[in-house]
Every structure is written in structure tokens, then in C-alpha cells.
Amino acid sequence: PFCSLSTAGVNIAGFDFGVLTDGSQTVSKVYPPLSALGGPDGAGQMSHFVKDDNLNIFRLPVGWEYLTNYNIGTFDTTKLANYDQLVQACLSTGATCIVDIHNYARWYGGIIGQGGPSNASLVQLWTQLATKYKDSTNIAFGVMNEPHDLDINMWAGTVQLVVTAIRTAGATSQMILLPGTGYTSAGSFVDNGSGAALSKVKNLDGSITNLIFDVHQYLDYDYSGTHTECVTDNIYSAWQPLATWLRTNKRQALNTETGGGNTASCEQYLCSAINFMNSNTDVFLGYVAWSAGSFDSTYELDLTPTLSGSTWTDTALMKACVAR
Numbered sequence: 001p002f003c004s005l006s007t008a009g010v011n012i013a014g015f016d017f018g019v020l021t022d023g024s025q026t027v028s029k030v031y032p033p034l035s036a037l038g039g040p041d042g043a044g045q046m047s048h049f050v051k052d053d054n055l056n057i058f059r060l061p062v063g064w065e066y067l068t069n070y071n072i073g074t075f076d077t078t079k080l081a082n083y084d085q086l087v088q089a090c091l092s093t094g095a096t097c098i099v100d101i102h103n104y105a106r107w108y109g110g111i112i113g114q115g116g117p118s119n120a121s122l123v124q125l126w127t128q129l130a131t132k133y134k135d136s137t138n139i140a141f142g143v144m145n146e147p148h149d150l151d152i153n154m155w156a157g158t159v160q161l162v163v164t165a166i167r168t169a170g171a172t173s174q175m176i177l178l179p180g181t182g183y184t185s186a187g188s189f190v191d192n193g194s195g196a197a198l199s200k201v202k203n204l205d206g207s208i209t210n211l212i213f214d215v216h217q218y219l220d221y222d223y224s225g226t227h228t229e230c231v232t233d234n235i236y237s238a239w240q241p242l243a244t245w246l247r248t249n250k251r252q253a254l255n256t257e258t259g260g261g262n263t264a265s266c267e268q269y270l271c272s273a274i275n276f277m278n279s280n281t282d283v284f285l286g287y288v289a290w291s292a293g294s295f296d297s298t299y300e301l302d303l304t305p306t307l308s309g310s311t312w313t314d315t316a317l318m319k320a321c322v323a324r
């Protein structure tokens with residue numbers, strides 16, 4: 001479909017495999033979406049998505065445990081280099097590349113800055129990542145995937161520390177994605193206080209330039225993104241109220257996870273949701289669908305294209321709604 005949103009793309013998953021919602025990760029379950037590391041050809045997928053589907057943003061989820069090999073403070077040099085191969089493959093397409101720490105605001109069950117690891121631990125992680133990527137203007141920093149069940153005002157304080165650290169490290173121009181609680185759901189972002197709390201987060205100079213709210217929304221009956229059938233486009237329950245709030249508060253959001261099965265119901269409702277975003281581009285920057293990368297056709301929300309010879313073939317939902 002025609003798309004006027006500034007960004008549209010897809011998640012390239014695999015480095016996040018093995019992460020649970022309590023923030024623990026079984027690193028042996030990681031399946032890098034890189035043929036050089038024995039996995040699927042994520043680089044080829046991204047190149048295809050840019051060239052053939054007119055997509056221009058990819059989210060690259062990774063587990064905190066993977067990057068540090070279970071040592072919370074220090075990067076594992078080999079594993080960081082592995083992940084960086086995916087980042088560089090993404091950057092080489094000219095797309096925006098979101099570095100996403102996929103840990104639910106947790107490390108082995110403990111909430112960051114709220115009884116679990118210290119805020120300083122997350123600040124250290126992001127200082128190192130921002131230092132590494134400060135000269136890459138097409139990098140975006142996804143502070144944390146899907147925080148949940150935490151004190152939102154305390155969490156906003158943690159996010160502020162991360163933003164300050166990223167900017168201080170020299171990454172002054174890149175987009176930073178600010179996630180709320182409730183799995184950063186678009187439908188509860190205002191009501192659960194995430195919008196108000198995160199509105200207080202500022203850049204070093206007090207501005208909000210390139211500080212973008214990070215929201216997710218699924219379309220199945222329990223909004224979990226685990227079923228192949230969709231039942232709603234979420235316009236009246238989530239997207240319309242959020243658009244109104246963003247407009248009133250002069251802010252913008254990016255939908256970094258949405259999707260569904262390769263089914264008629266999901267084609268209907270996801271296309272409808274994307275069309276709504278297309279009509280509200282002053283407040284919505286775009287969408288990043290879930291997910292391609294190391295998933296295959298056995299996964300309910302699979303968007304991974306298949307390669308035959310030199311020809312990539314997209315899934316039904318990718319063709320119908322996500323590509324443009």
C-alpha cells in the first residue's frame with residue numbers, strides 16, 4: 001500500500017532469542033541472523049526489504065546477557081563483534097538501524113533501578129554502545145524492550161540517566177526511543193502514566209529533539225502477539241487516543257513492534273492500522289513489524305522472506321501490509 005510515513009520496516013530477530021520477560025536469557029538459544037555465523041541471511045533480507053519493498057528502518061533486538069556473556073558490566077568482545085556484524089549490515093543498506101536491548105527493564109528478574117541491577121549498570125551499557133556508534137547518524141538507540149510491572153516515575157528517572165549518558169558520550173544527533181511500562185503498549189501508554197513520566201526526559205540542553213516515544217501494539221484477542229488471527233486494528237482503543245495525546249503534547253511516537261499471522265484477518269486489521277498511521281504522520285513516525293531475521297514459517301508472526309536462487313519471496317502479510 002502507499003505509505004507516507006517517514007519510516008517503515010521490520011525487526012531482524014535472533015540475537016534476542018532465549019530472553020524471557022523476567023529479563024533472563026539462555027544465551028545458547030541465540031540464533032544470529034547472519035549466514036557468516038551459521039544462521040539465516042539477515043543481511044540479504046535487509047537488502048531485499050530496502051530494494052524491493054521500500055522499507056527503511058530495521059530493529060535489531062539483542063539480549064543484554066548475550067552482549068556481556070552474563071557479566072552485567074562488561075561487553076564480551078566476540079559477542080559484541082557478532083552483533084556489530086548485523087548492525088553494519090543494516091547500516092550498509094542506508095536504513096535506520098535500531099539497537100534494541102531486549103530485556104524488559106530487567107536482569108534475571110530484578111528490575112533495573114528498583115531492587116535489581118543499579119541504574120549505573122544500564123548507564124554503563126549504553127555509554128559503551130553510544131561511544132561505539134556515536135558517528136553513525138543512522139543508528140537509533142532503543143533504550144529497553146517492553147518494560148513492565150514497575151514504578152513508571154522511577155523508570156523515567158532511569159531513562160533520563162540513559163539519555164544523558166548517550167548524549168554525553170557524543171551521540172548527540174541520533175534518535176533515542178523512550179519506552180513506557182505495560183510492555184510499552186500504545187493502548188495504555190497514556191493511562192498508565194508512561195506518557196506523562198517520560199515527557200519529563202530531556203536532552204542535555206533541555207530540548208526533546210529526537211526523543212521519541214516507543215510503543216508496541218498487537219492485534220490478536222489478548223494483544224500478546226502470539227496468535228495467527230487478528231481481531232482488531234486498535235484504532236479506537238489505542239491509536240486514535242494516543243494520536244490525540246501526542247498532538248496535544250507536541251510529541252511523536254514510533255511503533256517498533258506490531259504484526260500478526262499470514263492470515264486474511266491480520267491482513268485486514270494490520271493494513272487498517274497502518275493506514276491510520278499514514279493519516280497521522282505528524283505524530284507517528286512509522287512502524288517496525290515483528291518479525292523477520294531468524295524466524296521461520298513455523299513461527300506465528302513470521303515475516304522472514306524465502307530465497308530461491310537470487311529471488312526473495314515475501315510472506316503474505318509482508319506483501320499485503322508491511323511492504324510499500
